[in-house]
Amino acid sequence: MLDVMELSKRYGDREVVKNVSFHIDQGEAFGLLGPNGAGKSTTISMICGLIASDHGDIQWAHQSIKRSPVLIKKKIGLVPQEIALYPMMSAKDNLLFWGEMYGLTRREASQRLKEVLAYVGLEARAKDKVETFSGGMKRRINIGAALMHRPELLIMDEPTVGIDPQSRNHILDTVKKLNEEGMTIIYTSHYMEEVEMLCDRVAIMDHGEVIADGTHQDLRQRLVGGTMVHAVLEKVTHEGIAAIEQLPHVEEVVEKGEGQYEIFVQHPHQTLSRIVTAAVQNGIMISSIDVKEPNLESLFLQLTGRSLRD
Amino acid sequence: MKWVSIAFKDLRVRFQDRKELVMLLLMPLLLTAILGTALGGTFGEGGGAPDTTVAVAMDAEDEMIEQLVEEVWQGEGSPLTVVSYPTEAMVKEAVQTEEVDVGVYFPSGWGEQLMDGASPTTTIHSSPEKTIQTSIVESMTTTFISRVQSQSLTTQSFVRELSASAADGEITVQPEAQIEGFSERLSASSDIAVENDVATDSGSASISGMQYYAAAMGVMFLLFNATIGAKSFIEERNTQTLARMFSAPVRPVSIVAGKFMGTMLFSFLQFVLFIGATALLFQVSWGENYGQLAALGVVYSMAVAGIAILVASLFKEEGNADAVGSIGVQVFALLGGSMIPIAAFPGGLQMVASLTPNKWALDSFLAMMSGAEWASLVLPFLVLSLFGILSLLIGSLRLRGSVKG
Ligand SMILES: Nc1ncnc2c1ncn2[C@@H]1O[C@H](COP(=O)(O)OP(=O)(O)OP(=O)(O)O)[C@@H](O)[C@H]1O
Ligand SMILES: [Mg+2]
Numbered sequence: 001m002l003d004v005m006e007l008s009k010r011y012g013d014r015e016v017v018k019n020v021s022f023h024i025d026q027g028e029a030f031g032l033l034g035p036n037g038a039g040k041s042t043t044i045s046m047i048c049g050l051i052a053s054d055h056g057d058i059q060w061a062h063q064s065i066k067r068s069p070v071l072i073k074k075k076i077g078l079v080p081q082e083i084a085l086y087p088m089m090s091a092k093d094n095l096l097f098w099g100e101m102y103g104l105t106r107r108e109a110s111q112r113l114k115e116v117l118a119y120v121g122l123e124a125r126a127k128d129k130v131e132t133f134s135g136g137m138k139r140r141i142n143i144g145a146a147l148m149h150r151p152e153l154l155i156m157d158e159p160t161v162g163i164d165p166q167s168r169n170h171i172l173d174t175v176k177k178l179n180e181e182g183m184t185i186i187y188t189s190h191y192m193e194e195v196e197m198l199c200d201r202v203a204i205m206d207h208g209e210v211i212a213d214g215t216h217q218d219l220r221q222r223l224v225g226g227t228m229v230h231a232v233l234e235k236v237t238h239e240g241i242a243a244i245e246q247l248p249h250v251e252e253v254v255e256k257g258e259g260q261y262e263i264f265v266q267h268p269h270q271t272l273s274r275i276v277t278a279a280v281q282n283g284i285m286i287s288s289i290d291v292k293e294p295n296l297e298s299l300f301l302q303l304t305g306r307s308l309r310d
Numbered sequence: 311m312k313w314v315s316i317a318f319k320d321l322r323v324r325f326q327d328r329k330e331l332v333m334l335l336l337m338p339l340l341l342t343a344i345l346g347t348a349l350g351g352t353f354g355e356g357g358g359a360p361d362t363t364v365a366v367a368m369d370a371e372d373e374m375i376e377q378l379v380e381e382v383w384q385g386e387g388s389p390l391t392v393v394s395y396p397t398e399a400m401v402k403e404a405v406q407t408e409e410v411d412v413g414v415y416f417p418s419g420w421g422e423q424l425m426d427g428a429s430p431t432t433t434i435h436s437s438p439e440k441t442i443q444t445s446i447v448e449s450m451t452t453t454f455i456s457r458v459q460s461q462s463l464t465t466q467s468f469v470r471e472l473s474a475s476a477a478d479g480e481i482t483v484q485p486e487a488q489i490e491g492f493s494e495r496l497s498a499s500s501d502i503a504v505e506n507d508v509a510t511d512s513g514s515a516s517i518s519g520m521q522y523y524a525a526a527m528g529v530m531f532l533l534f535n536a537t538i539g540a541k542s543f544i545e546e547r548n549t550q551t552l553a554r555m556f557s558a559p560v561r562p563v564s565i566v567a568g569k570f571m572g573t574m575l576f577s578f579l580q581f582v583l584f585i586g587a588t589a590l591l592f593q594v595s596w597g598e599n600y601g602q603l604a605a606l607g608v609v610y611s612m613a614v615a616g617i618a619i620l621v622a623s624l625f626k627e628e629g630n631a632d633a634v635g636s637i638g639v640q641v642f643a644l645l646g647g648s649m650i651p652i653a654a655f656p657g658g659l660q661m662v663a664s665l666t667p668n669k670w671a672l673d674s675f676l677a678m679m680s681g682a683e684w685a686s687l688v689l690p691f692l693v694l695s696l697f698g699i700l701s702l703l704i705g706s707l708r709l710r711g712s713v714k715g
Contacts, residue, residue: 073557100312101555
């Protein structure tokens with residue numbers, strides 16, 4: 001349905017999006033994961049026709065958005081990273097206004113209003129001014145404003161930053177429900193738990209590039225060591241660590257400080273006992289050791305050597 | 311019709327802002343009341359007054375003296391005839407020999423002192439038989455002096471306070487305190503009962519002080535919409551609602567048209583409310599022709615809304631637009647005759663005044679108050695429309711470059 005093809009964008013001499021490509025199918029929930037400044041918002045802005053790309057193309061049903069920007073804008077609902085609402089107006093008036101901006105008549109917007117308020121769970125506060133809302137409630141109206149015209153593709157740019165757990169859960173539930181009802185979703189975040197929970201497929205961005213993409217399954221397999229073993233060690237020696245690294249199926253040992261080590265391995269159950277043996281033989285004491293299921297965080301860590309939220 | 315939604319959304323937001331409403335709707339009424347009652351009165355005794363010949367001598371040629379002599383003394387309907395003499399002694403002699411009725415001598419620096427808000431000394435030579443003629447000259451002169459003084463004093467300081475408070479986004483209105491303060495300043499600056507005329511060119515119907523100040527204040531306070539409209543645009547850009555509109559299927563033309571119409575609609579409403587309120591509260595007569603009034607409301611609101619778009623294209627930060635806008639309103643109000651009658655300006659400045667839309671609006675009001683023909687309003691209306699259209703066009707072109715990317 002949506003093809004992003006070799007997209008690039010530079011500001012001055014900084015290339016903030018580099019040759020980004022991905023494809024999204026109808027009904028899919030697609031995650032765009034990356035740390036601050038990775039280029040997620042810039043990529044989204046290009047998809048929405050807010051800024052022009054320097055290179056590449058974006059196609060909706062094999063039609064370039066450059067050729068028919070308005071047609072495509074009607075099908076997209078964008079939830080911007082910032083809360084883009086009129087604080088002096090009520091939630092209801094904001095929703096009606098944005099509905100009209102997306103081409104609904106006043107009447108159509110009024111009819112849709114109730115459903116959208118129900119999605120975001122703010123029926124009771126409809127008549128209150130947005131400026132009186134909590135951060136989480138503002139975010140929910142911010143999402144509601146993008147739902148008024150029943151978009152085919154909902155693009156959400158970090159819809160849960162800086163809000164309370166209750167609003168966050170509500171938003172995640174809403175997104176899941178919308179997706180189950182058939183809405184295609186692009187979900188941007190630097191919370192890998194959210195992306196793992198909501199999205200079928202994920203692209204991981206860093207420094208403007210897609211460094212990995214695919215289903216969770218694909219990405220797990222791309223982990224050099226399929227599994228991460230987390231160990232807390234004492235009396236560590238160089239020889240000891242070198243001996244562990246040389247064990248079969250051990251891909252990499254990353255020191256995390258204070259005696260903590262992350263060991264990436266292929267076959268955790270056979271390898272675990274070998275790691276323990278090697279440690280003991282080298283005089284290393286093991287305070288604790290456990291096997292972590294691979295996740296996007298560990299993949300990102302491995303690909304970039306940095307944690308997602310450093 | 312997305313521009314209609316945008317315009318009405320703006321109107322709705324603007325009516326939510328209490329501070330702004332006080333400034334735009336109540337302030338001009340308050341100022342009109344203060345200025346109009348303190349400096350009111352009508353000039354209309356020209357018809358019954360005896361013809362008078364005045365001898366004039368001055369140490370130095372001076373723009374203010376020129377305005378007084380040419381625009382006021384020799385204005386239409388004035389009973390005075392002016393004869394110039396090179397020295398004060400010769401003026402004295404002419405009065406003694408009854409060659410003239412009254413003699414007037416202006417010392418050097420007369421106009422400068424007046425512009426600084428001081429009371430310059432004016433010597434009037436007269437003979438005991440000519441008391442009526444003398445008092446006519448005296449009253450016309452003191453009227454001119456006090457109008458220039460008090461009008462510049464009050465309006466300037468009022469606007470300065472207003473814009474100072476507008477700039478920090480805080481407006482505290484204490485009408486009683488301000489009226490008191492201003493009455494004090496007024497009585498200090500003019501100790502004469504003011505018999506007032508406005509130096510208009512149409513001599514058919516005379517205009518009262520209240521009428522003049524109502525027009526001047528109405529025109530000046532409508533000008534604030536240029537800043538407010540620009541700020542509303544910049545705010546949308548900075549809070550990303552503008553970007554959100556661009557991500558929706560809204561054409562840029564509709565967005566600019568909506569923002570333009572929002573400001574224009576509000577200005578027009580303000581115009582109607584102000585005229586209605588002054589007519590009801592202060593019995594200000596705005597002329598007989600409501601069609602002309604409405605047309606002026608439309609073209610002037612258009613000019614103001616166009617300038618708002620232009621200003622929006624010049625600034626990135628609301629605060630800057632606000633600061634520069636307030637100064638702009640003061641300069642425009644000063645140049646356009648809302649503080650000192652334009653007739654008191656030197657010739658060069660009068661030309662510059664024509665670059666301000668409020669000057670054209672004020673002229674139109676004054677003309678309409680004394681029963682102008684449509685034909686005489688074509689030029690100012692055309693100029694005001696052009697102001698609106700041109701600044702809208704230039705602003706849109708500039709915005710097209712800056713909104714995206
Ligand atoms: N208009 C601009 N001019 C110059 N640089 C920009 C502009 N917009 C974005 N950038 C830069 O491009 C890079 C990518 O920004 P972008 O907002 O796309 O990141 P992001 O992945 O959305 O990050 P975040 O998680 O913080 O929202 C950043 O380094 C940012 O400073
Ligand atoms: Mg972002």
